[in-house]
Amino acid sequence: MRQSSLVVVANRLPLDDNAARDGACEWRRSPGGLASALRSILEQTPATWVGWGGGIGPARQLPDVGPLRLRPVALTADELQGYYEGFANSTLWPLYHDAVEPPVFDRGWWETYRAVNRRFAEAAAESAEPGAAVWVQDYHLQLVPQLLRELRPDLLIGFFLHVPFPPPELFMQLPRRTELLRGMLGADLVGFQRPQAAHNVAQLAAKLLGTQGADDAILLDGRVVRTGAFPVSIDVPEMTALAAQPSVRSHAHQLRQDLGPHKRVVLSVDRLDYTKGIEHRLTAYSELLRDGRIKVRDVVMVQVAVPSRERVENYRGLRDRIEREVGRINGEYGRVGEPAIHYLNQPFDRADLAALYQTADVMVVTPLRDGMNLVAKEYVAARAEDTGALVLSEFAGAAAELEDAFQVNPHDVDGLKETLLRALDADPADLARRMHAMREHITEHDIHAWAGDYLTSLDHSGGLARVLPRPKEALARPS
Template sequence: MARIVIVSNRVPSSAARGPQAGGLAVALKDCLKDGGLWFGWSGETAPQTCADVKIGSVGKIDFATIDLSREDYRQFYVGFANSALWPLLHFQPGLVEFDRAHFETYLSVNRIYARALAALIEPTDLIWVHDYHLIPLAYFLRALGVENRVGFFLHVPFVPASLLSVLPRAEKLLRMLCAFDVVGFQTHEHLRDFEDCVRNMLNVTTDVAGPIIVDNHPVLAIATPIGIDARSFARQAKRSAHSRVAKRLDESMQGRALIIGVDRLDYSKGLPNRFDAFGRLLDRFSEHRLKVSYLQVAARSREDVAEYQRLKRDLDRRAGEVNGRHAEFDWVPLRYITRAISRATLAGFYRKARVGLVTPLRDGMNLVAKEYVAAQDPDDPGVLVLSRFAGAAEDLTEALIVNPLDADEIAEAMHQALTMPRAERKARHEKLFEKICQTTATTYCRDFLSALLGGPYDVLT
């Protein structure tokens, strides 16, 4: 079987490479169970960026990393990737900060990644590149003579041509994306938006079966939604609900219902609207006063990006306003934490929560929605309130679907969830759980790698 080479901007840290790894490592564990290579940035800065590779191993997996210079980190990662591409792909053109030098550094770093990777790969390797930081990578690999099958998966949303064209150099970037053999998206909507861009910006026909031909190169565009191992997560949640920390949460709640939200501290997650919505729940539905608490976990990220610093200050203020207006001496209605909590601990918290609040302004998929569903007690489940603009909403239609820009609609959905009869909660949960058991991390890896290989690929053999 071909060796799998995973490429991502950031390689899991040493502490995250074992069985407790989270995020992308969890999603890809099945396709790496027989070994493979994971290549990308070390997370460290050096005097200069170069293609010198450091290699280490954990079990059967080799981890190959390079360092970035501080200036390349600033221009490639903070600059173009997260101050231009990230807001654009999350439908926030007003937040796009384009700098020609940042774009050129973005290309330069991808060129260095390609040179370092080309020295490591073998002729039969399947190369699977992840996310928006590395859109030009296949283009530069081809320039070095690499003929391996190279696939790309975008974990964030994609945008239609009318929006992508806002970005300077968008056409060049789109052509580079089409140098991959397979390009995967989380939802059919994102796939349609990609086809719209190819059709309207590159003047290429997309209404034919099979690959799209761009610059004489066939690129197959597919939708392969990412998932979780729902049954395993359900078992973990059941165990974690009896942990010491979960019991501490129980004691602090004093019999009140729990609403929970878990996100990175990011403007795409709709957190200001969510805080306002919780305040309106207490304003409009007085029966919930003293009877419900909302726990928002929002781990800080990208703290060197100015927009994220402004967001944290805004949320601090809004949380203070909600609590200042509604709190009693023995009740803090909104609990707001800006540090990470382990996935195992969160599993237990999800199981205890009457409402799971997942209301991003845009999201590629949002696995918190699926984890919340998986964690529920099937005999007395909570209710998922889900943004219509999360990729998960394409499939999880039995959730309470809301527009995340409408704080009153979110408040009404929270009220509906808190007062929903048990029979309806069970019926909704049963259908949702069945769906998340069908679209898993295993099916995600299998479907993408089968497309990349050009035939069936069984990640479990």
């Protein structure tokens, strides 16, 4: 087996396993913010990506993507249910998002999660050259760093958590809290979206493991585990170039005509997830219509809700509630040929999203809790003319960077209503100033800067960061 000096371990590969008509296997780019963000910096990098391909049963052999090798990890149907749908997304996900929905603690799920994490660790160990760097991604694989350290103590191990890390009082609810914490701290460098997460981990390490340390370093088992904030970002040149394509601009113009050329367009793009605040947003919009503060002849809302984890009961229930509420709002306030809300529960490719971003006068990104939220940054990157307004939850990680957005507490429906009106009625010069400042920030702090900062902190020498493509090279890659 060929080995690499840089191995990235993530739940998903950047390709999705789909059966073709004749029974062959077709590989295409998979959905998901993490895979998309990593793909943009790795598909021109000599490295190995370890992950699940999306299929059930034995893993298929995959071709390389340029210099990037793909190392698939197999999952059975029972493992998918216990590891992914169960422990990762019915236990950790809700707990890490402030228990917006109650987490479920199931002992069987834990055993499956641990077994699958070991399989990922073994695949990474086999793929790594002596002394290589292994970069483990996210809450699905929180045990991998320590398992990998036991298998290959020669490796340099990084871990990055893309979602929030909860306050100690929430994390302490986990029955396997000590093993989960120790698993993550098996890394040499643990990265988070926000500094508060590192503070939470330092508190927990002192309480559960008896460690000494601070928010940036923890002394554990005679070695130093470094921690810090590295806010993830997007490929800004890619989105800017995509939004400038004539076909995308033409599509955006047609969307404006279809939605109403004289209407103001309010857009939201989310995964269909209870953390995204979709129901709160619909309530605020409905009350503005009810009170006559906006009218269907003047304003239209487009809500994109990309299907997500449809086999998990909480997500099926959420979909049903949202669909009923959209139907009620359109039934009460819509007119013939003029719905109050266009609701789209389907995947969108990036070109279609770029067209939607250019169509929107107001982008509403109001999660109840979010590690970062890359949609907010994509909207800003697509607005090259410095037009449009971004309404952003103060509980999204992006709020710390996009300070010129119209920030709001999404739990406060009255405050959300007033903020929507402010954004709709804002002076164009004020909007241009805000958007320009946000575009400058994300241009300087894009996905290439994020990866470079993290990998330089991991190996100190800058050698790892130098293997990544430069941003201008990323622009030249084929779509």
